[in-house]
Amino acid sequence: MKTIHTTYESIKNNEPITLTIGNFDGLHIGHQNLIEKVKKFSDTKSAVMTFFPHPMSVITNKELPILMDISDKERALKMMHVDIFMVVEFTKAFSKLEKLEFIEWLKSLQVKRIVVGRDFKFGHKGSGSVDDLKQHFEVLVVEDLLYKDTRVSTTYIKLLLEQGDMKLARKLLNKSYSIHGEVIHGDKVGKMIGYPTANIDYKNHFLPKIGVYAVIVEIGDKTYLGCANLGHNPTINYSTTRRLEVFIMDYDGNLYEKEITVSFEYYLRDEIKYDKVEAMLEQIKKDVEQTYNLLKK
């Protein structure tokens, strides 16, 4: 797969493509279904276009919590054997292109065919629709992928994660929800109480429900079982911002500044404010045992 990081002014493509366009946050089964359709045409290369930063964050000037960053999407699309991944810088100027300007821009990219969902919108304030595209390109409109009457969408998956429904989120994402980030320094209390934790700098990754999780941790090319606490640490050193901390089983090494990935497999329980640290340690021991039982092969 060829990845092109570009601006809309400088983008170039010389090969005829079948293209799909969108945010594809999470690359859920609705997105995957659509991309499989893109790949079916043998007269063109398959191409996926997305934008960075997320258009909503540029338009609203607010950081938007995301399920996947560009590197996650790149990895997933590579595994799906997409030929070309176009990452176009999303700017205020780009957002102001009128629908016909946007269409002319696409024409300059050798687009033979466009594959999108019925609600696809483009151009300034989303004024362009599938009908507009049809006047200029061959367009394949993919039917909605539903799960029990609900359209599979990034928004719906975020709702499931907020409810701690990791099982259904996993089904709709086709993989466990994961967050990767650099390990940063915490308060070093964990080590003292016998459960050292790696604190992850989760940046603008979307955070699931506050609580304790059975997780799988990837460190380089190795995987470990772990138990994560996502929350405010109300018992020791209350933190106003949410923290993601993981106790990694059978690991002792220095993780500071290393990049690790945490996959949320099971929601175990709520985060609790304990009166005594001993009571918390007893519970953490049980969490670790439960994690082992759930995740051991």
Ligand SMILES: Cc1cc2nc3c(=O)[nH]c(=O)nc-3n(C[C@H](O)[C@H](O)[C@H](O)COP(=O)(O)O)c2cc1C
């Ligand atoms: C599996 C696990 C479960 C935890 N559960 C709770 C909890 O219910 N309540 C709480 O206040 N802290 C909980 N913690 C967080 C610990 O209080 C925290 O790891 C400790 O304060 C160390 O923080 P530090 O990394 O900043 O040193 C949990 C930690 C782990 C690893």
Ligand SMILES: Nc1ncnc2c1ncn2[C@@H]1O[C@H](COP(=O)(O)OP(=O)(O)OP(=O)(O)O)[C@@H](O)[C@H]1O
């Ligand atoms: N469940 C689905 N079935 C069919 N097509 C879909 C589905 N979900 C998204 N698409 C299509 O995938 C493309 C990219 O969608 P995009 O990521 O921009 O939005 P989305 O998945 O609907 O997310 P959100 O929940 O944020 O609206 C669009 O053409 C969209 O219509």
